[in-house]
Amino acid sequence: MLSHHDRQELEKIERWFELTEPALAARLRSGRPAPPPPARLALILGLDITAGFLMLLGIVANSPALLLIGMITVTTAVIVHLSRFGRA
Structure with a gap:
């Protein structure tokens, strides 16, 4: 009290x-919460698209390096998504 x-x-x-x-x-x-600025939305969307593209390219090209980079990008995108929801 x-x-x-x-x-x-x-x-x-x-x-x-x-x-x-x-x-x-x-x-x-x-x-x-306040809506996120357009630049942050563009970053999140860009990360998602890049991660998906790199992983797909790594699988199609049978390239472990591209697949690893895609997985790292997915991890980064997940961290960005979680930090976005953590502040909400």
Whole structure:
């Protein structure tokens, strides 16, 4: 349980956020994260396409090197996806 003083301090912080960053305060109130910027979406899509292409090319060409690079790219894409959802 918060003390009276702590509640007052939290209310001051809330008022400060509403005055200085109204968009942030609205997002925090609604509980919805901000949409990712277009550059981040392009990076995620590019990683997914590249990973799939490299793995397919590695399988078709019977090239362990391409398959390994594709697997590393898939791992990177998974990390990017998880970091995206971790912040949400």
